Amino acid sequence: MIGGVCGGLARYFGVDVTLVRIGMVALALLGGTGLIVYAAALVLVPSDGEVAPGPNDTRDRALAIGIAITLTIAGFALGGFGSALFPVASLAVAGLAVWWLVSGERPTGGPRSIARRAALGVALIMGCLALSVGSFFAAGFGGGVVIASLVIAAGAALVAAAFVGGARWLVLPALAIALPLAFVSAANIDLDGGFGEREVRPGTLAEVKKDYRLGMGELVIDLRDVKMPAGDHHVNVGLGAGHALVLVPEGVCVASEARVGIGGVDVFERDGGGIDVDWSDARRAPGDTPRLVIDGDIGLGLLEVRHNRSRESANHYDGPFSDLDRPGDGRNDACATRTASSGASNG
């Protein structure tokens, strides 16, 4: 296993390594407590090539590992992953590991020194998390140019600093703002349009807007009260992240196109999903039948089109690439035929 933790513990306690491995796997299966013990040992136990620690170091490390084991076992006893102790212990160990990776300082020394490094690591994690969240939302609201410029500026500063001793502390914050921007750009997430749940239910065709947009949340466009005459009617649905549901009246043929960064499209009996989804369900309507042409632009989430809002259709998604034909959801029966260009592709 990674880092030779089981072998090291077996040698330390003078037992067979198989017993330690079985115990570690058992702890891992029983609520995941073995993972935190393993991570703590990986960080705290010295490697074979390391200088042998003195009596105080050995005592401190044994104390730290004992505390980690006690916390995780207590966490398991109080509900495994669900208790508060497990996340706290996990965060502390993660903080130690991050600080070790960033600074190159192994968590050696007394408990105070180890606690200080864990706190610094946790602070670093929290700071980067805050930067990432800020970058995600700023990019989603159209601040991509500013953030990309900041990334370039940070890179240029690092290059300049490399000749005068370096500025390694700048690498993580720069990555923390660059990677969410890359994610938002790739998924084409646009958060303009507000947050939360929004439901619109126009009563007449005149009240139907051409564009409906929501930044993040659930958007329901209920067109079931609209009497649509024969001919084409266009609706554009934009959603940054979340779930968009379009309810259409019976007797209306629905043709749809959509681009989805990550997520899926579910139109009556057809669906598709994944990343970089380019959805097209081109349908023709008979001469006396109205056709609703839906153009979706979804960053992260699901676009659904149904005749009825049922529990299954509103809140349940069976996953991509599983052709659905749920009773009560209706079919796109008003259309004449499906053209050869229908389908979803992942680009």
Place this chain on the structure above:
Amino acid sequence: MRRTAELDRLSLTAGLVLVVLGTVLLLDALGVVRLSFGSMAPIAFAAVGAILLASGLSRGA
């Protein structure tokens, strides 16, 4: 005689990687190029990988 500071290879590599990554992101934000996950993911992973590689090599040096 004034002593010259040693070149920090990690900062240099990470800086260059971030400049390239930032430029790609800027071009995408300006609409010059349109990057999907299929093209953005390898770029992002390569950037992180290059920085980790530089970190490991500079530590071992």
